[in-house]
Amino acid sequence: MKKERAASGRQAGRLLRWYPKQWRSRYGAEFLELLDAEIREHPWSWRRNLDVTWHGLSARLTSAGLTRHATESDAQAGARLASAGCALAAFLAFGASMWAQLAIGWRWSEPDTRATYTAMFVMSIAMLLVCTLLVMGAIPVAWRVVKAVAHGNSRFLVGPSSLFLVGASVLVIGSRHFENGWPGTGGHPWSAQGLVPGGVAAFAWASTLWISSYWAHPQVLVHFPAAEVAWMVLSPIATVCAVVGGAKAIRRLELPHRILHFEMQLARVACVAMLALLVGSASWTTDGGPGPHDLFRAGGIDIAALGVMSASLAVAYLAVRRARPALAGS
Amino acid sequence: MRAFGRYAGPATLILSSLAEGSKHGYALTKDIEEFADVRLAPGTLYEALSRLEGQGLIEALESDDRRRPYRLTATGAEVLRVHLSAQRRVADLGLRRLARGWKPA
Numbered sequence: 001m002k003k004e005r006a007a008s009g010r011q012a013g014r015l016l017r018w019y020p021k022q023w024r025s026r027y028g029a030e031f032l033e034l035l036d037a038e039i040r041e042h043p044w045s046w047r048r049n050l051d052v053t054w055h056g057l058s059a060r061l062t063s064a065g066l067t068r069h070a071t072e073s074d075a076q077a078g079a080r081l082a083s084a085g086c087a088l089a090a091f092l093a094f095g096a097s098m099w100a101q102l103a104i105g106w107r108w109s110e111p112d113t114r115a116t117y118t119a120m121f122v123m124s125i126a127m128l129l130v131c132t133l134l135v136m137g138a139i140p141v142a143w144r145v146v147k148a149v150a151h152g153n154s155r156f157l158v159g160p161s162s163l164f165l166v167g168a169s170v171l172v173i174g175s176r177h178f179e180n181g182w183p184g185t186g187g188h189p190w191s192a193q194g195l196v197p198g199g200v201a202a203f204a205w206a207s208t209l210w211i212s213s214y215w216a217h218p219q220v221l222v223h224f225p226a227a228e229v230a231w232m233v234l235s236p237i238a239t240v241c242a243v244v245g246g247a248k249a250i251r252r253l254e255l256p257h258r259i260l261h262f263e264m265q266l267a268r269v270a271c272v273a274m275l276a277l278l279v280g281s282a283s284w285t286t287d288g289g290p291g292p293h294d295l296f297r298a299g300g301i302d303i304a305a306l307g308v309m310s311a312s313l314a315v316a317y318l319a320v321r322r323a324r325p326a327l328a329g330s
Numbered sequence: 331m332r333a334f335g336r337y338a339g340p341a342t343l344i345l346s347s348l349a350e351g352s353k354h355g356y357a358l359t360k361d362i363e364e365f366a367d368v369r370l371a372p373g374t375l376y377e378a379l380s381r382l383e384g385q386g387l388i389e390a391l392e393s394d395d396r397r398r399p400y401r402l403t404a405t406g407a408e409v410l411r412v413h414l415s416a417q418r419r420v421a422d423l424g425l426r427r428l429a430r431g432w433k434p435a
Contacts, residue, residue, distance in 0.1 A: 027376055029396045034355035034372050048371050055373030 008039040015049065018056025020063040066318050075251075077260045077323050082247040084267045084319040085137075088274070089243040091312035092130060094305040095277045097208035099123045101302075102284065103201035105295035115287035116296050122280035124195055129273040137266045140259045141250060148253070160248035167241030170234065175207035178231050210236045213301040260323075267320045274313045282306055340370055340378035341387075342417075345402060345410040348388060354397040355379070382406070 012035035016028060024031075038048060061067045065080030102111075102120050111117055145161060148154040154161075179202035210232045214221045221229060255263070285306060290297040347353060347361045355375060363369045370378075379400060382388045387406030391399045402410070 023380075027380065030355055030398045031372065031376055033397045034359070034375070037356045038359075038372055048373075051371035051373040053373075055377045058377070 004040065005036075008036050008043070011039050012036045015052045015056075018053050018060075020060045022063055023059045064319075065322065066315065067322070075254065077264070078251050078253070078255055080319040080323040081255075081260060081263050081267065082250045084264075084270075084316045084323075085250060086243055086247050087312040087316035087319065088130070088134070088267070088270055089239070089246075091274050091277075091309050091316065092134070093208055093239060094211060094308045094312075095123070095127065095130075095274075095281065096204045097211040098281050098284070098302055098305055099127050099277075100201050100204035100208060102296060103196045104205055105291065106195055107198055107201065108295055109291070109293060111291045111296050113287070113289045113291065113296075116284055116289065116291060119280040119284035119287075120195055122283075123277055126273045126277035126280060130270055130277065133266050133270045133273065137263050137270075138246075140262065141246075141253065141255070144253050144255060144259070145249060156252050157249055160245045160252060162245070163241050164245030164249060167238045167243070167245055170238035171207055171242060174231055174235060174238065175203050178206040178209065178228065179203050206231075207235060207239075211301065211305060213299055216300075264320060264323050267316065271313065271317050271320055274309075274316065278306070278309050278313060281309065340374055341382060342410070342413060343368060343370065344375070344378055344382060345387065345406055346414075348400060348402040349407065349410060352391055352399040352401040354393075354395075354399045356397065358400070 009032075012032050015035055016024060016032055019028070019031075035052070038045075042048070058067065063079060064083045065076055065078075066083055099120075102116070102123070105111070106120065111120065145154070145157055148157055179199065209228070212232065214224070214232075281302075284296070285298040285302050343362045343366055344358060347358050347365070350361070353361060355372070359370055359372075359375060379388070383390060383400070387403060387409055388400045389403050391401055393399060
């Protein structure tokens with residue numbers, strides 16, 4: 001009997017993990033009791049397991065601000081903003097990897113098709129806009145963090161802020177170091193040629209070096225310098241740390257309504273810029289051609305990147321769209 | 331009830347069950363199974379409970395036990411009354427029309 005109770009308790013505990021932390025802290029104990037009773041009554045039920053899984057995932061989406069909620073609040077809008085920020089970061093990483101590839105190729109030789117030319121112009125303007133919006137959006141959030149620290153009310157921000165600072169520092173320092181490893185980006189005879197400054201292109205290339213098809217070719221990867229392979233492993237971890245830290249800080253800050261409204265306006269414009277970047281990338285991938293010396297050849301990794309960018313844009317759009325009635329209504 | 335959308339079914343059942351008095355999750359499941367012959371799965375039940383609580387139609391009561399009971403609020407009672415009356419009007423109309431002259435084709 002005791003064994004059965006322990007087993008049902010364990011199964012209930014496993015099922016509860018589908019739900020987000022916030023939900024568990026409110027309903028967890030009573031939900032566990034109900035699950036425990038249900039499991040003892042009907043030990044095996046696919047319907048129950050599927051139901052809990054489905055509603056747990058649905059609660060996670062709600063917690064991330066990606067579904068409608070019965071009671072909209074600024075906290076809900078903060079969650080939506082954090083989700084939009086994460087989606088934007090994922091989009092930017094994959095978009096930057098494609099853009100850097102083209103920008104560096106251009107330093108060696110000009111593209112020979114109109115599609116690559118146009119794509120590069122559109123992508124460069126969109127990249128500039130997205131980065132500007134990101135900085136504009138980060139300023140009020142950083143200001144709130146500084147204010148919280150100044151008022152001695154920042155204990156709840158220590159974890160997320162540290163995670164963000166460590167991740168961002170590793171990413172910037174590492175990218176600055178590895179950007180010098182590309183021959184076409186610094187001090188090369190052709191470095192005056194190109195659409196964007198070589199250093200910017202090289203930084204984008206180094207920070208997204210891990211988005212590479214070489215992962216599928218380990219026999220080639222083993223011939224890479226060990227430091228470069230280590231950076232390919234470390235840089236995505238640093239990126240994730242910076243993004244998760246930033247998102248957690250946004251959620252914990254409880255930003256005032258007017259800042260949330262401002263951030264959502266920026267996110268809306270960012271969605272348009274993201275769409276432009278996606279269209280530019282897709283146009284190059286499908287229509288650009290390999291260009292001189294194969295410098296502009298699109299590969300499987302670029303198709304995969306387009307998929308990630310489309311999914312990220314969809315998530316960002318969903319978060320922004322869901323926030324609109326809540327912020328407009330209050 | 332319009333605000334419940336696809337949760338209108340579980341919401342009506344839960345509010346109707348709580349109209350009798352406060353109940354915790356498992357008691358609600360049992361009561362609903364008894365009077366409606368529907369067994370609400372745990373995820374569905376708590377999705378509806380959290381929505382109803384968010385809308386102020388039910389409230390959680392303090393409890394020493396881990397099983398927390400829920401109670402119908404005054405707003406919840408009024409919303410349920412309006413919804414059930416509308417359902418009764420539809421049911422009465424359908425039954426009257428059936429009785430008046432429906433014949434198999």
